[in-house]
Amino acid sequence: MSxxxxxxxxxxxxxxxxxxxxxxxxxxRRELDFELAMVVSNRSQAGGLTRAEDAGIDTRCLPSKGISDRAAYDRSLATELDRLAPDLIILAGFMRILSAPFVSRYAGRILNIHPSLLPLYPGLHTHARALAAGDREHGCTVHFVTEELDGGPPILQGRVAIEPGDDPETLAARVLQVEHQIYPRAANLFASGRIVYRDGQCLLDNKVLSKPLRYPDSL
Structure with a gap:
């Protein structure tokens, strides 16, 4: 049996x-339950391309500079992706808002990580907003991507305490460390089939996930 x-x-x-x-x-470290088959950047000078090449991962660059038609760019991106037929698309600092047709095409297969405890603070400047609100904790959320910006069902969250004297930069640095911990774990949940997207909801082991998993408590 193969x-x-x-x-x-x-x-x-x-x-x-x-x-x-x-x-x-x-x-x-052999901790991923899937293959990193390709890395795609919309910027030719992205340092991540070098990281991928050094690791022996196939890379592509589809420059977006000067392309004002977002849907046209996304069609080109989809053509490139479809050659590989990926099971999972991981957004890792991809600084473009994906068009509705692209998201629909790959519905349930796109993950993103956002530097806040969603649904708090979608969009930009999350660390400054958490500090301005006087929050006691902050963090990051891995979620499925839908047409609503940062509005897809959450999967996994990691939290950090906001400390006296924190500014947006110090807080961002601690949150980023947590991002590095939780993102591969959430992707593994997807690759193993334990997490799926269905009818606008996230399911864990075939049950609707009513609130996101917490790292490290839930894993």
Whole structure:
């Protein structure tokens, strides 16, 4: 009997790729339940491309600069992805809002990580907003991507305490460390089939996940 083929993931990046590096490190430690099949960037100078090349991962660059038609760019991106037929698309600092047709095409297969405890603080400047609100804790959320910006069903959250004297930069640095911990774990839940997206909801072991899992408590 032949072994079941490992699922394939494509990682989309725009910058230095620190979350990508967390996946690469986990893969090299044999902690991923899927293959990092390709890394795609919309910026030719993205440092994450070098990280991927150094790790022996196939890379592609589809420059978005000067392309004002978001849907046209996403069609080109989809053509590239469809050659590989990925089981999972991982957004790791991909600084573009995906068009509705693209999200619909890959519904239930796109993950993103957002630097807040969603549904708190969708969008930008999350660390400054948490500090301005006087929150006692902050964190990050892995979620399925839907057409609503940062509005897809959450999967896994990691939390950090907000400390006296924190500013947006110090808080962001601690949250980023947690991102590196939880993102590969959430992707593994998907690759293993334990987490699925169905009818606009996240299911864990075929039961609706009423609230996101917490790291490390729930894992």
């Amino acid at each position: 072994a079941t083929p490992r699922k394939k993931a494509v990682v989309l990046i725009s910058g230095g790729g620190t979350n990508l590096q967390a996946f690469i490190d986990a893969s090299q």
